Amino acid sequence: MVCYGMIKKIGEPELVRYFLDILLPLRRDYIEDEAREYHCSLRVSVETRWKVAREFKEKGLYHLVNSMVPIRCRLPFTNQMWKISSRCMINILYFRTGFMRVQRDIGYDILANEEQTKKEKIMCINRIMRFSEIRIKEYEEILFDYLLFSDEGDLEDIPYILLTYSSDGQPHMDIIN
DSSP: OHHHHHHHHHOOHHHHHHHHHHHHHHHHHHHHHHHHHHHHHTOOOHHHHHHHHHHHHHHTOGGGSOSSSOTTOOSOOOHHHHHHHHHHHHHHHTTSTTTEEEEEEEETTEEEEEEOOHHHHHHHHHHHHTSOHHHHHHHHHHHHHHHHHGGGSOOSSOOEEEEEEOTTSOEEEEEEO
8 A cells, every 4th residue: 555655656666666675674673673662661570560569558559459460460450351361371272283183074984183274273262161160171181181292292192172073064072082
């Protein structure tokens, strides 16, 4: 869009390319500096964080201190936001290659286990999150076993989640190994 607008104004495509070759690195450097400054501003020492917590305590502002959020966390998290963030960080681990597989019919009544697509993985994770807390712990145990044993190289006995589809197209998840 920028190129198109500049070509309409200047009228010379080669001149536009020349300007963009100069301007794009400058813009990238500016964005990187801005991002670095923002992320560095989030880093606060533990001493500073404890100092803020003590100030809240002295002023009687207990409602501003969240019991579940670690003291080292600089972002303004509430307890509920912290729970959601922690859950998302665990859910990211489910996307490891080889952990979530799907059984597909490759013809001649031969079934093969393949890597799930991202859409299938998201569907499976959403189904897991609808289970009870006990069932979620089961899936987490399988995930951590997979992470532990997948480094050893023997992939035959490593646990994984297998997605199958019934004859009417309904998805069904099984824990293998």
